[in-house]
Amino acid sequence: MHTLAYNDIKAATDRIAGRIRPVTLYPVDPGAIHTARRDLLDDRPDEPCEVWLALEYMQHTGSFKARGAQNFIQAHREAGSLPDAGVTIASGGNAGLACAWAAQQQDVRATVFLPITAPAVKVAKLRGYGADVRLVGAEYAEALAACEQFAAATGALASHAYDHPLIAAGAGTLLEEIHQQIPDLDTVVVAVGGGGLFSGVATAAQHHGIRTIAVEPENCRALNAAIEAGRPVDVTIDSVAADSLGARRTSAMALHAAQQDKVHSILVPDAEITRARQALWDRYRIAVEHGAATALAALTSPDHRVPDRDLPAPPTTPSRSYRPGSGEKVAIVLCGANTDPSNLLHPAT
Template sequence: MISTSDVERAAARIAGRVRRTPVFADDGVWFKLEQLQHTGSFKARGAFNRIIAAGELSAAGVVAASGGNAGLAIAYAAREFGVAARVFVPATAPAVKVVKLRQLGAAVELVGDKYADAYDAAVKHAADSGALFCHAYDQPEICAGQGTAGLELLEQVEGLDTILVAVGGGGLLAGVAAAVEGRARVVGVEPHTAPTLHAALAAGEPVPVEVAGLAADSLGASRLGDIAFAVATRTNAGSVLVGDSAIAEARAVLWDRYRLAVEPGGATAFAALLGGAYRPAPGERVAVLLCGANTDPATLTSPTAAPPPARTAR
């Protein structure tokens, strides 16, 4: 469980280590450009908080399991501190992310076809080597670090009502919901093909789900984190589902209209507005957190259809 004060402490801890990402407004919607964060996703925030909070590390450094973005963040933070990083990724991880991991100096281990396979291998390595294990989404320091994006957003947009965030394992949702508790509501958006939050809320606890689809490389956790579930239920976070076609459409619109290059997971929150899965009330002030940019630029647009007009927050 984490609270607003945990996020505030994380913000003080990582100050000067991460970027204060910009916000812009268009047609009644605010966009938080977290895809411009170090390593192309919000996850650098949690990575720095986890490593700094841990204090002195062993010679084995840090280890993580990741479909790509969490590993990139851990590798980047480890390089900044001059410590070793080992990242276990499923063999299905996008090549662009694997290449970048190696460029950042991480030792990369390809294990299995799913995040769960990489996770088991990373946990074993941590136990055997003494390396600091950095969870992709279900550690207090990781979640609190991610939540610093929510604190920034409250400072950047006055009177904000709702923040739409993509959900995989739920670290971003947990952090942002804790950060803005009592001041704004968070709505989690996830693919129909990877409904970890939706299934957990329906079952009353995190449960395993089958994962597939366009955004599975970054939203591919098969179970919502315990911290995310606790914070989501405490703060009454919302949950909506979107299809792969809506995600692809949102991604194309973000590129065609704004020249924002985001990965499918990064476009998922916007897909809820664009496709109507989330319909703001009149006057509701809504922000969309664009969370990741690690993608192949050649796949940004659809040659078969022009993007429809965006839905607005009016």
Template sequence: MSVTVVDVEAAARRIAGRVRRTPVLPVSANLSIKLEHHQHAGSFKPRGAFNRMLSAKEQGKLTGQGVVTASGGNAGTAIAYAARELGVPARVFVPETAPAPKLARLANLGADVVQVGREYAEAFAAAEEDGAATGALFVHAYDQPEIVAGQGTIGLELLEQLEAFDTVLVSVGGGGLIAGIATALGNQARVIGVEPELCPTLHQALAAGKPVDVEVGGCAADSLGARRLGALAYDAVMRYDVDSLLVPDDAIVGARLELWREYRLAVEHGTATAYAALTTNTYRPAPNEHVVLISCGANTDPATLS
């Protein structure tokens, strides 16, 4: 199954008025930052969450049982937020190891939080079983067509907000964001994925010729710690010739601090991963190449910025 630009355009119409049209910050003549960390719930993910739920509602599949998902991170928060706004219940399965602040935030958004198992995979399996048993709509964190199409609306906004740009740098975890943006842009700009060396899902998928399980860790694992690239993401990166770059943790930490000190952008390590490709010269733009950085999330502890 593939997601097309027609799907992304339909998503843009569907979620209009539900999400923020986030601004683009011109850093220099050849660098712009799309401030998606100013989105509702602190990340880009409400775009996909709203599209998934509203599409299901159109088809009569969003019932009084609401939605169910597995995620203690940005996806869970976004899904809980969208469910609250649409007036349906949300049940979020998380591992027993999930930190208390994330559980509290989900609860504050009105979600029913269920802790199952020690690892995300156990919570994911329990969420799928719950959806099948109760009739609640299962919302995947990144690997569903409606999710990918919703995230792709960022790409459509860029085409409207900037007269021209050459390259988009996107942090990659499960791949829903980069799949959507690559689909929206097609051949109008180059899309490059940037990953932590300790969370190389896209890099390993390209090397293996298919999505494969990888060990994940490091400072950005809370937002980019998917163990396998999504099937839809793999399809998109192959269709649109998306490259993968790896950056080390120390560079990510430094890039996050630089984004705060230089531009007063308080972002999470996942966002800083894309910027680290520039600060380390892992990606070297050509002369006059206009690069756009997607600032994808702000769910971070501001006390760690100085």
């Protein structure tokens, strides 16, 4: 099993410094996020929570994936293990874009495999980053098989969208930047797909004593299902956020991070994800992917059951919202913005 340690994230922070865009933090309007109800016998005065949006969607290629891709290539270059054949990946999403961008930045060849059904706009964007795009098969699995064959035949370095310690460590540098700006941060809220971002952020957060809220769509719950089963398991994918959070199985590395102290697993319905995404546009003119809005939805969804703050929710009754405590300082990661904004400009009524 791949494991991740805080030292990996510190090394990644030093390695990619100056190669990525530092994250910007934006304060949410006071009172916009409600705090948890106190016990009736608690007569201490309430203090509003302080909430920041971590605008990581402004990162190169439009998502946090640029961090891991840059760390992956740079680490192999430093180790002298970067082959002449360059890097290869099977992904038409944010991971493929990040891999192609990082390779271009490092003057490294990138070969990206996609199914023939991939949208032309994605193919054009990948080629714009200088990637050699190979269209193979009708499904992602066929493109992945072709990518693996290519790596075996040419010696190209195979990258992964999330299940690699260098990829996850690069993503974890985001929390280091947030903590540097808010040293007394209490909680970080992050959406979870395959688990690369979550693994990195949660590992760094644990080191700093920060609580991590791992948020998934109700019908796209690879991490939550793994916590329940005690091992990574396949799940069905049916969510408005499936394009970026639609991993059928989380990584063992992510499960290990989720089993540590100060981690909560939250499931939110699609309707609340859509509502949170629209609210970001209406209030701040921020257009993000549904996957990014998933993190915010945990704090804006109606109250259901809020578990003891530092104990994982029982898997049979997962929480569908998170309410910060009085005076709690929270950062919500908006992780990507590769989305069609047309339905934000003219929302359905």
